[in-house]
Amino acid sequence: LPVDGIMGPETRSAIRDFQRRERLLVDGIVGPETKRALIVARRSHQAVGPEPPEPPQSVEEEQFLRSWWSALTDCQIEDRTHLTPKSKRIRQRDPSTVYALVLHQMAFSRGNDPARYNNVTAHYAILPDGKILQLHPISAYLYASNGFNARSVAVEFAGNFPSTRGRCWKAETYGCYQLTQAQIEAGRCLVRHLIREIGLTHILAHRQSSGTRENDPGPDIWYQVGQWAIDHYGLKDGGPGFKIDSGKPIPEEWRTWGRGASQPEFMVEPLRAETAPQFEEEIDPETPEHVEWLQHSLNHMLGLRLPEDGVLGPATRSALRRFQSQRGLDANGVLNLRTEQSLMAAGATPHRHPARG
Ligand SMILES: [Zn+2]
Structure with a gap:
């Protein structure tokens, strides 16, 4: 093959031949599997004769790999x-x-x-x-x-x-x-x-x-x-x-x-709508409204006086962790769905999720 740094049809077809021989997915792309197989193949090739010193990666090879990769990753x-x-x-x-x-x-x-x-x-x-x-x-x-x-x-x-x-x-x-x-x-x-x-x-x-x-x-x-x-x-x-x-x-x-x-x-068929929606609006777990609700609930449940300002600061997080560990939840200070369900099970009024933008 011409060592010209161009991923042309010949090089691709050579990669495909190699992939076919190695029983890999034949797509002409040097992914991790193909790369691994190339390294193994090169090693076993070398093992036939007296072991030559590992040649340093040539400048051309390096340039080729670099330009090939940058072309692949250069999206608009x-x-x-x-x-x-x-x-x-x-x-x-x-x-x-x-x-x-x-x-x-x-x-x-x-x-x-x-x-x-x-x-x-x-x-x-x-x-x-x-x-x-x-x-x-x-x-x-x-x-x-x-x-x-x-x-x-x-x-x-x-x-x-x-x-x-x-x-x-x-x-x-x-x-x-x-x-x-x-x-x-x-x-x-x-x-x-x-x-x-x-x-x-x-x-x-x-x-x-x-x-x-x-x-x-x-x-x-x-x-x-x-x-x-x-x-x-x-x-x-x-x-x-x-x-x-x-x-x-x-x-x-x-x-x-x-x-x-x-x-x-x-x-092949005309479109039909689902009778039941497959998903509703997404939950934004830590919106200010949601945090305010959390603070209000924690104040009631733990007898605290957190400011109900919708900001998930250190005091609110630490109260949240306390509640989570009391309830046997992962005490990560994150207001996730499980914690919310647990808050409601403990008597908090349900929170209506705001719609997503
Ligand atoms: Zn999504």
């Missing part, structure tokens, strides 16, 4: 962080503590005009034409993914996407969409970009942290972007059965969705 991202509401940025966080990407579907689409997505609570949005918008900086903590918020970036795909049964939530109002090829490619590019930028190691589904968003992001986004990232880059999703709080694990069907013959019926 439209920076809109100066146009989106700062009020959504709950607090600053250290970007180096962020290691996960949470996949979401918006459950609506407003087409391809970026200006119509300013109010979406996510770090990135991917529009039907494949445009990637950066809505908030990675350093912003957002109420986007429930219990995953602290360590993750949220990525929302525009569209109302079907479940494994081919049904879309409130299709008569929000329509029923098919994930576009451009969205798939943009999602994959964003994964690579975040591996490079923040050392991404995990990819998760919003469903895993939210009991009310079962079909978030749904089988298509999960299979095409989430499962793809696991298969190609060795990212982790917590494994079978992994979920937090009231969330649900990733269904086995999602993991193999694009491989089998099963196709969603919405492609």
Whole structure:
């Protein structure tokens, strides 16, 4: 092969030949599996003769790898962080503590005009034409993914996407969409970009942290972007059965969705709406209203006099921890669903969740 640093058809086809020989997934992409196999193959090749000294990585090879990787990770991202509401940025966080990407579907689409997505609570949005918008900086903590918020970036795909049964939530109002090829490619590019930028190691589904968003992001986004990232880059999703709080694990069907013959019926049948909504508005666990309610409840229950100001400061956190440990909960000082249920079981008046923006 010409050593010219270009990932042309010949090089790709050589990679495919190698993958075929090694019984790997034949996709012409040097993912972790293929890379491992290449290293092993090179070692066994060397073992035939007298062992040569390990050659230093040549400048060309290094340049090739670098330019190849930077081409792969160089997605067009439209920076809109100066146009989106700062009020959504709950607090600053250290970007180096962020290691996960949470996949979401918006459950609506407003087409391809970026200006119509300013109010979406996510770090990135991917529009039907494949445009990637950066809505908030990675350093912003957002109420986007429930219990995953602290360590993750949220990525929302525009569209109302079907479940494994081919049904879309409130299709008569929000329509029923098919994930576009451009969205798939943009999602994959964003994964690579975040591996490079923040050392991404995990990819998760919003469903895993939210009991009310079962079909978030749904089988298509999960299979095409989430499962793809696991298969190609060795990212982790917590494994079978992994979920937090009231969330649900990733269904086995999602993991193999694009491989089998099963196709969603919405492609061949007219759209029908679900009779019952699959998910309601998202819960924003620590909004000021919610914290005020928490302070009010703790004051009553523990006989305290916390200021009911909606700010989750050290005194409120410590009272919350006290309540949690009294109730045998994980005393983490986080107002999660289980704690809220426990507060209500202990006599707090129910709190109505404000709708999500
Ligand atoms: Zn979501």
